[in-house]
Amino acid sequence: MYSWSYTFVPNNLRNMKVLKFGGTSVGSVKNMENVKNIINDGSKKIVVLSAMSGTTNTLVAIAKNVLEKEPNEAVDKINKLHEHYFVTIDELLKDVELNVKTKAYASEIFNFLLNSTYKDYSQELENKILAQGELLSTFMFNTYLNQEGISAALLPALDFMRINSAKDPDLFYIKEKFKTVIDAAPEANIYITQGFICLDEKGAVSNLQRGGSDYTATIIGAVIKAEEVQIWTDIDGMHNNDPRYVEKTHPISNLSFDEAAELAYFGAKILHPQTVLPVREDGIPVRLKNTMAPEALGTLISAETSENGIKAIAAKDNITAIKIKSGRMLQAHGFLKKVFEVFETYETSIDMITTSEVAVSLTIDDDRNLDKIVSDLEEFATIEVDKSQTIICLVGHSIVNHESTFKLFKILQDVKIRMISYGGSRNNISLLINSNDKLTTLNKLNDYLFELVTL
Ligand code: ASP
Ligand code: MG
Numbered sequence: 001m002y003s004w005s006y007t008f009v010p011n012n013l014r015n016m017k018v019l020k021f022g023g024t025s026v027g028s029v030k031n032m033e034n035v036k037n038i039i040n041d042g043s044k045k046i047v048v049l050s051a052m053s054g055t056t057n058t059l060v061a062i063a064k065n066v067l068e069k070e071p072n073e074a075v076d077k078i079n080k081l082h083e084h085y086f087v088t089i090d091e092l093l094k095d096v097e098l099n100v101k102t103k104a105y106a107s108e109i110f111n112f113l114l115n116s117t118y119k120d121y122s123q124e125l126e127n128k129i130l131a132q133g134e135l136l137s138t139f140m141f142n143t144y145l146n147q148e149g150i151s152a153a154l155l156p157a158l159d160f161m162r163i164n165s166a167k168d169p170d171l172f173y174i175k176e177k178f179k180t181v182i183d184a185a186p187e188a189n190i191y192i193t194q195g196f197i198c199l200d201e202k203g204a205v206s207n208l209q210r211g212g213s214d215y216t217a218t219i220i221g222a223v224i225k226a227e228e229v230q231i232w233t234d235i236d237g238m239h240n241n242d243p244r245y246v247e248k249t250h251p252i253s254n255l256s257f258d259e260a261a262e263l264a265y266f267g268a269k270i271l272h273p274q275t276v277l278p279v280r281e282d283g284i285p286v287r288l289k290n291t292m293a294p295e296a297l298g299t300l301i302s303a304e305t306s307e308n309g310i311k312a313i314a315a316k317d318n319i320t321a322i323k324i325k326s327g328r329m330l331q332a333h334g335f336l337k338k339v340f341e342v343f344e345t346y347e348t349s350i351d352m353i354t355t356s357e358v359a360v361s362l363t364i365d366d367d368r369n370l371d372k373i374v375s376d377l378e379e380f381a382t383i384e385v386d387k388s389q390t391i392i393c394l395v396g397h398s399i400v401n402h403e404s405t406f407k408l409f410k411i412l413q414d415v416k417i418r419m420i421s422y423g424g425s426r427n428n429i430s431l432l433i434n435s436n437d438k439l440t441t442l443n444k445l446n447d448y449l450f451e452l453v454t455l
Contacts, residue, residue: 051133
């Protein structure tokens, strides 16, 4: 196991902040201006950018067209994207020279995309297509800062960010290369780099999965032992419930690394699931902030813990539940081992698990190998599969012992709970429900746990 913790960090890199801005934050000229105002306070910092909002989705769709041999559809999307970028560049860059330079750069990218539409699909080609959004946004934004007389330099993420064969960041490589890249960059106050994109162990273009710019920011934060990592989005921090489904939610001011990790993994869309991993060992705080309302406090994720009951609820969809029943399980040992071996074979991770004396129920979210898993399990057990399930995750420090947690169980009279996991960690309680019941469950839980409905 590698460690995120380092002893040596060059002085010129220490104590900087890393600020990551998401797709909406760089999604329009108006918002880019907000970002400029936020970062332009004279202090040296690293700025990680996502692609402009909507771009990565379009690139994913273009790659799908390539796979399905639909070049006309792909070309249509590329032309629209091209037009959109040129309009944005005209609005952003009034300086003629910088405008022309940026359009030339963007044209190269659009030509690459157009050429891709006639190529045979490969994962490598798809990864290259997906990488173009961050290359575009960072180039445009860096040029914009130069136009505004702000001292900025671009650090190409593909020159230092790399994952190994287990898809974990190759820390040794990243640290060495980051130092080289920054040493080679012109002296600047603001270093801009691409989120999301990286090289794989063979040196081919890859990425840190959708939403991966958050992860880029904390990986860099860990490497330079940043004073703080800030994740700037379009919402004022992590909310206590999903604002897309529940009306009365509010931002949580403080979360511990553990709480944030559980929430990010179990569905809080605001953070990439691995975001806190790189920084927790060094206790580097992660602050979630809103680009559209910079004065709002946001959420501070740190090593501090506070015990005040259930703090937040998140929901993760597209879960498959598998019930494994066997007469042979009765008083037999080694049964779970056999079950786990099947999942191990297909590299499928299990999220929730409950057992009784005659059956085990568990959930997975990656069902790519479901058929093979089921057929292997059927060799020694009876299997039932339920798709379209949702995990509702409740998080708070030591909630399994908290005096107010009993209110949770009031939910049993309103929805059918398929599984419950209590005590796996002291900070998490998970419920598995049918996805159709999600809206009711989130709202009822909100009432019972946060709105102080009298019980
Ligand atoms: N642009 C990438 C995505 O949309 C990465 C990110 O925004 O974090 O997934
Ligand atoms: Mg995101």
